[in-house]
Amino acid sequence: MKTVAGTVAILGRPNVGKSTLLNRIVGEKLAIVTPKPQTTRNRILGVYNGERGQIVFVDTPGVHGAKKELNRFMVSEALGIIPDVDAALLLIEAGTDRPGDAEDAILRGLGDASCPVILAINKVDTLKDKASLLPALVHWNERKELRALVPISARTGTNVDRLVGELWALLPEGPPLYGPDTLTDRTERFLASELIREQLFLTLRQEVPYAIAIVVDAWEERAADVVISASIIVERDSQRAIVLGKGGAMIREVGTRARGAIGELLQRPAHLKLHVKVQPDWTSSPQALAELGYRT
Numbered sequence: 001m002k003t004v005a006g007t008v009a010i011l012g013r014p015n016v017g018k019s020t021l022l023n024r025i026v027g028e029k030l031a032i033v034t035p036k037p038q039t040t041r042n043r044i045l046g047v048y049n050g051e052r053g054q055i056v057f058v059d060t061p062g063v064h065g066a067k068k069e070l071n072r073f074m075v076s077e078a079l080g081i082i083p084d085v086d087a088a089l090l091l092i093e094a095g096t097d098r099p100g101d102a103e104d105a106i107l108r109g110l111g112d113a114s115c116p117v118i119l120a121i122n123k124v125d126t127l128k129d130k131a132s133l134l135p136a137l138v139h140w141n142e143r144k145e146l147r148a149l150v151p152i153s154a155r156t157g158t159n160v161d162r163l164v165g166e167l168w169a170l171l172p173e174g175p176p177l178y179g180p181d182t183l184t185d186r187t188e189r190f191l192a193s194e195l196i197r198e199q200l201f202l203t204l205r206q207e208v209p210y211a212i213a214i215v216v217d218a219w220e221e222r223a224a225d226v227v228i229s230a231s232i233i234v235e236r237d238s239q240r241a242i243v244l245g246k247g248g249a250m251i252r253e254v255g256t257r258a259r260g261a262i263g264e265l266l267q268r269p270a271h272l273k274l275h276v277k278v279q280p281d282w283t284s285s286p287q288a289l290a291e292l293g294y295r296t
Helices: 018-026 069-079 101-112 130-141 160-170 188-203 237-244 246-266 286-291
Strands: 004-011 044-050 053-059 087-093 117-122 146-151 213-221 226-234 270-278
Touching: 004 018, 004 160, 018 044, 018 053, 018 087, 018 160, 044 160, 053 160, 069 101, 069 286, 087 101, 087 160, 117 130, 117 160, 130 146, 146 160, 188 213, 188 226, 188 246, 188 270, 226 237, 226 246, 237 246, 237 270, 246 270
Parallel strands: 004 053, 004 087, 087 117, 117 146, 226 270
Antiparallel strands: 044 053, 213 226
16 A cells, blocks of 8 residues: 655644644644643644554644734744645634634635645533534535544544544655654754743743743753753743742742653653743844744
8 A cells, every 4th residue: 555644734723722632643742731822832743653654743833813023923833834734734622613813814824825624623522512513513514625524632532533534635645754763853952941831831820921931051961861951031020030939939849840741751860950031022022032942
């Protein structure tokens, strides 16, 4: 049997479950997941190998109304990938009967690129009455640009195999794009920095997590472990005080949780040193964004 290989973008508005779906499909935690919207900032690639070939999934930030430079970067990361993929998954949340601004923007981009798209209606496990899904199914089924429509739960795995199965027919024949041992194109440094940021999102409240960036300053590989030094970048002194917490309690808690997650990722003990630095208004500065790794 001939094999196929291609790239598939996972697109949608914030907090619909794109990163959870990527992690579910590849079977590893590549993308951080929190209950807060706009957690994902960069594209993250995950490689899935199956009997029919290889699918390279690209998790993207949520498409939303962008005001700050950081938000505009995130939307550009999402929509900018469309011309470079072979197919797309448009992910919506159960209860989304009709497309909103985000879905309209995504579908326009996919249409302009003549990119085939499958719709996945996520979080069906949260529905008490499955019949409430019918209006969405009826409406979205009328959209001619959709090749298939699959209700799923990325959290529980319901219908995820069926969703992946629908993708094979949309991809070109060819050899794998990546070797069998490759899981992502992201470095361990990047994944570790994301795990630190994840713990800050989970621990901090209100708007503080959205003003945070992580920079890995040093990475020392030793015989049995790794020593990591990282800076937590914030915009104001008041945010620095919140991240540190009373007597340093907050940053110690974040460090403990992040150290455990990084150790699990690397499959060896990790020692983590965290520092908090103020870089005023970095989320609004194109130059600062580029220096922190958010380059368009």
